[in-house]
Structures are given as C-alpha cells and as structure tokens.
Amino acid sequence: MLLGGIADDLTGAVEFAGMLAAGGMRVALVLDDAPIPHGQDAVVVALPSRVAPVGDAVAAFGRAADALLGAGAERLFFKYCATFDSTPAGNIGPCADLLMDRVGADFTLFAPSFPEAERRVFMGHLFVGSQLVSNSPKRFDPLTPMTEPDLVKVLAPQTSRRVGLLPLPVILRGAEAVARHVAALRAEGISYAIADAGEEEDLATLARASWDWRLATGGSNLASHYPAIWREKGLLAPADAMPPLGAGGHGVVLAGSCADRTREQVDCFGARHPVMRVDLARMEAPEAALREAVEWALPKLEGGPVCVTTAGDPQAVSAAQARFGRDGAARAAEGLLGGLAKALVDAGARRILVAGGESSGAVIRSLGIARLSVAPYVSPGIGLCAAEAPVPLALCLKSGKLGPVDMFATVLEGMRA
Known part of the structure; x- marks a missing residue:
C-alpha cells in the first residue's frame, strides 16, 4: 500500500479518495474502525474527528494509523479542510502530533490550499477568494469559526512543536529549493511548516518535494499530484478502469x-x-x-x-x-x-x-x-x-x-x- 490516508470528515475523505482514483490508483474508503482491505494502492479512513473532543480525535487517529501501518502502508497523509477548520485546542495539531510520533518523523508540511475552489495561502495567511478567511462567511461557522487568517498562529497553540513558514518565493524556485528550505527549518528546530500555494503548480512542487516522506498533511489536491510522481518512479502500476457508479430508486x-x-x-x-x-x-x-x-x-x-x-x-x-x-x-x-x-x-x-x-x-x-x-x-x-x-x-x-x-x-x- 503506497499511501494510508486519514481524513477528519467524510466529505473530505470522499474528495481525497476521488482524487487518488482520478490519478489511476486503486483506492478503498472505510469508515471509523472498519477493517483495512488488502490489494489496494491506497486506503482512506474517514473519521468524524474534526469537531470531536481532542482526546477522542487523537485516539481515533491512533487506531487508524496503527491499522494502516499494520496493513503495510508505506506513508501516511492527513487530509483536513481547505479552510483549516479547527479551534485553539485542535484538532489538527494534536492529530498531526500523534501521526508524527507513529511514523517517527521530525518534520512535515501543512498545505491546505485548494486553488480550484479559491482557497489559497500566501505568507501563511489563508484566503477564500479575495478575502482573508477571517473576513469570509467562514468566520460565522457554528462549529469551527475561523477568525484568525495567519495559519502559523492557528496551528502553534495546538502543538508543542515549533511552527514555521514555507513561503511562496521558495516554492516558485522548485522542489530542490523547497528541500533546502526544509533542511534550514529543521536545523532551527522547526517541525511543522505552513506552506504557501496559490496555484496547482505550487502544490505540484510541494508534492515533488515530499513524495517519499513518511508523513504529509494538507488538502486533497496536494495528494492528487502524488500518483503521477509514484508512477514516474516505478512505484505505481496502471489501474483497471472503474465501473460506473449509479442506482435506480x-x-x-x-x-x-x-x-x-x-x-x-x-x-x-x-x-x-x-x-x-x-x-x-x-x-x-x-x-x-x-x-x-x-x-x-x-x-x-x-x-x-x-x-x-x-x-x-x-x-x-x-x-x-x-x-x-x-x-x-x-x-x-x-x-x-x-x-x-x-x-x-x-x-x-x-x-x-x-x-x-x-x-x-x-x-x-x-x-x-x-x-x-x-x-x-x-x-x-x-x-x-x-x-x-x-x-x-x-x-x-x-x-x-x-x-x-x-x-x-x-x-x-x-x-x-
């Protein structure tokens, strides 16, 4: 299994799995603690964890990570909403901490940008269309109101790990420049970096820089760039055509x-x-x-x-x-x-x-x-x-x-x- 994915709500899991399927991967989606199927290129676990109590969310992520890694997943991906839906207590930071510990990583990125839906991050600030997320209708969300646009400030209170920035000028210089910047952040003791991205090309660069990491996090369209890279590296075979999905009634x-x-x-x-x-x-x-x-x-x-x-x-x-x-x-x-x-x-x-x-x-x-x-x-x-x-x-x-x-x-x- 090339990828074990964990999504913090069901619609995000469907979108995530759909993008991997569009890239030619054999994908299964399971809910909660259902058994992990074999014979897949990727398995996505959907958890109702986005607005769950922090302890419950972390425990659910632990069970999902153990199940995916136990089934042979070579790497994990944490998918959350493009508007980085969370509260000062979590659950993005605590769940990422759990996954970092499970895979033994000391660094990962956070890339929620979804340019197709006009969600972009610039200098660490999240925009919805032309508005900062804090000026958009998202500030009225009944469960996860987003009133702080600086995602470094959003994530930092949720974790004991240091949070930094992977800025757009670095990303525009390519994957090797991203790797050098990541090495500099790690040398400073920074474990997490909010990644800027305004267009799909930026996400493609981030994917090329992180395709072999044990853990990455972000929106589903960051992950959508991995299948082509894995196929280029000889890790992914072409998938059989999927039959159409439909029903009467x-x-x-x-x-x-x-x-x-x-x-x-x-x-x-x-x-x-x-x-x-x-x-x-x-x-x-x-x-x-x-x-x-x-x-x-x-x-x-x-x-x-x-x-x-x-x-x-x-x-x-x-x-x-x-x-x-x-x-x-x-x-x-x-x-x-x-x-x-x-x-x-x-x-x-x-x-x-x-x-x-x-x-x-x-x-x-x-x-x-x-x-x-x-x-x-x-x-x-x-x-x-x-x-x-x-x-x-x-x-x-x-x-x-x-x-x-x-x-x-x-x-x-x-x-x-």
Whole structure:
C-alpha cells in the first residue's frame, strides 16, 4: 500500500479518495474502525474527528494509523479542510502530533490550499477568494469559526512543536529549493511548516518535494499530484478502469450544512422540487420531528426527488445553539437526518445526496455503511460514491461550502443507473 490516508470528515475523505482514483490508483474508503482491505494502492479512513473532543480525535487517529501501518502502508497523509477548520485546542495539531510520533518523523508540511475552489495561502495567511478567511462567511461557522487568517498562529497553540513558514518565493524556485528550505527549518528546530500555494503548480512542487516522506498533511489536491510522481518512479502500476457508479430508486437530498452555498443550493432545488425546512430552535421532541419529516417525505417520493434541510442562517443557528448548546444543536440535526435517511432507504430511496461533512458522516453511519467505492474526482463539492451493503446505494457526499448552485437536481439525475 503506497499511501494510508486519514481524513477528519467524510466529505473530505470522499474528495481525497476521488482524487487518488482520478490519478489511476486503486483506492478503498472505510469508515471509523472498519477493517483495512488488502490489494489496494491506497486506503482512506474517514473519521468524524474534526469537531470531536481532542482526546477522542487523537485516539481515533491512533487506531487508524496503527491499522494502516499494520496493513503495510508505506506513508501516511492527513487530509483536513481547505479552510483549516479547527479551534485553539485542535484538532489538527494534536492529530498531526500523534501521526508524527507513529511514523517517527521530525518534520512535515501543512498545505491546505485548494486553488480550484479559491482557497489559497500566501505568507501563511489563508484566503477564500479575495478575502482573508477571517473576513469570509467562514468566520460565522457554528462549529469551527475561523477568525484568525495567519495559519502559523492557528496551528502553534495546538502543538508543542515549533511552527514555521514555507513561503511562496521558495516554492516558485522548485522542489530542490523547497528541500533546502526544509533542511534550514529543521536545523532551527522547526517541525511543522505552513506552506504557501496559490496555484496547482505550487502544490505540484510541494508534492515533488515530499513524495517519499513518511508523513504529509494538507488538502486533497496536494495528494492528487502524488500518483503521477509514484508512477514516474516505478512505484505505481496502471489501474483497471472503474465501473460506473449509479442506482435506480428514489432520489433524496438531506442538507445539514449551514454554509451560505448549501442554503443557496436548497433554494435553487426548491424552485422545482419539494423542500421541508426544519427549524431546530422550534423543534420539540426529536422523535416527533423525525416522524413528521418521514410522513412529509414518503408520499412525495414517487413524484421525484425531495429535500429535507436543517440548515439555517446565522440567526437561526444562534437560536438553535442557545436552546441546545453548540454540540447539542449539531447532534439534533445529525440525528434527524440520519434517522430520516434510514426511513427513506427502507422506503426505496437509492440515490442520496447529503450536504455537510458531519451530516454525511451521520447519515452513512445511520445506514450501517462501513465501506464505500469512490468515483474519480470531477469538481469541487461533487463527491460521488457507492455502497454495496447493507443495500446498494448511489451517494453524493458534498462539503457544505462547495458545489454549483444548481447541483442537487442535476447530480441526482446523473446518479441513475
């Protein structure tokens, strides 16, 4: 196994695995503590760790790392969000510390840039489009608000290791210049470096500088450059063509992300299809809310795809958190969508689009799915995959912040067998 990947949420894991598949690797994606399959070029483990308590996240990363290394992984890659979603306590730093110790490394880089989705890092500062992340809607994230754009300052409080910078002028001079800069940082006792990157060429340079490291971290498109390098080095054989993923049956959208883009996508879908909006702040008993959603959706399935959403604007999110607490509001939304997914699959839904990383994880776990086949990556926010058990399903698991505004209906239609 050339690469063992660990992603801190499910949509990121699907995107990560999809990019490796697009590079011609044989890839499997497993959830949590499911067994690691053999005969793969790469295995990606998806963990619900991004907003978990730090101790739980580190313990989960330890189990995943041990399983991947025990199955023969030659190197590990830690995939996190392009907006470096974390809090002063973690979980990026503590999980990276664990992985460094497991592989015995003394240095690695952090490269979250995703130029295709307009996430870029310059002089260590994260931009979303033309805005610093601290000026973007990401500052209102209900779970991981990003109010500090300097990623050196974001990461430093999360680790006892020293954090430095790998600046763009060095990267523009090529992989050998990166190697010299890394050697200088290591000589200073720096173990972690935030890497600038504005374009895919910058990430390609970082990949060429780190292709044989025991540990690297970053966004999925840093890893997307490794397969070509490994094939060039004679480490990776061509993969067999993957059969198309699809299913018949009813189509359903379950939207839990409160990102602006998800709410725009729900509005667009609602112009032609039924949408039920659940106001968490007004929800009484969770069982009654679930029953109401099921009773609303079931009669409509024969007429075409439907959407149930718990997403709200920042004021609605604040009201829900005031009532349930931050974690309680998230659990309420995830519990509702997970229970609804199970009821709708039992009623014949076979094409399911889920918006939001935590929501996707809740839905997949509610359905009892432990392993996914992932289609090659197409574009940001469209993570297509399939499950064979417990029933055959076609799935799109999307980040809340990404994807075309009109994607819900078109992707569901494209997921037909």
